[in-house]
Amino acid sequence: SFDLVKTKNVAGWFNKPEPTDSVIIICGHYDHLGEMGTDAYFPGADDNASAIGAMIEMAEYLKNNNIEPKKNLLFVAFSGEEAGLKGALHFVNNRPIDKSRISYVINMDMIGFGNSGLHIWNGEKESRLAQMLISYNKENKLVSALNVKENTPNSDHFAFTEKGIRAIFLTTGTEPSVHYHTVFDNYENTELSKMKEILQLIIGALIPV
DSSP: OGGGOOOOOEEEESSOOOTTOOEEEEEEEOOOOEEETTTEEEOOIIIIIHHHHHHHHHHHHHHHTTOOOSSEEEEEEESOSTTTSHHHHHHHHTOSSOGGGEEEEEEEOOOOBGGGOEEEETTTTSHHHHHHHHHHHHHHOOSSOEEEOOOOSSSTHHHHHTTTOOEEEEEOOSSSOTTTTSTTOSGGGOOOBTHHHHHHHHHHHHSOO
């Protein structure tokens, strides 16, 4: 039973803010389906090691290149997403910072198949954020397509939008991820294509430097 499992979110400041500073939250979930019985193990390479790896790489890139964003960044790896956004809901209901200080949330979930382009879920409502991505991509030609979508309840960003916090969900989608939620969602079966370009797009368009 999921109710018997104790787990934790993992969060870290890129640059610790003053109490009144605004913050961009960059997040994804690190849990997957785990084991079923003694033989079935679900690695979750695309869902969602792809985004957690990208989040770590983003933080490392900013640090190693001495880049200081104008807004403070809070990186969060959520647990319990597969059990119903448990980690994100806990975070939102026990926020370490006031709601008014959160500029927006960038949630990444399944970004391992970038050759098919990138979906911007909740981009219809957050049209300004979507347009920032579209304009930067048009100028720099990083991914083949950006598809602006309505809101959807199937990833961690939804815990934020339900509380009136601006958030978008970036994903390459389930369509090209043919081994989604199977034991074959492993490193060998994940393209990890356009990962660099997706990070360049997020850093260039959404993280003011």
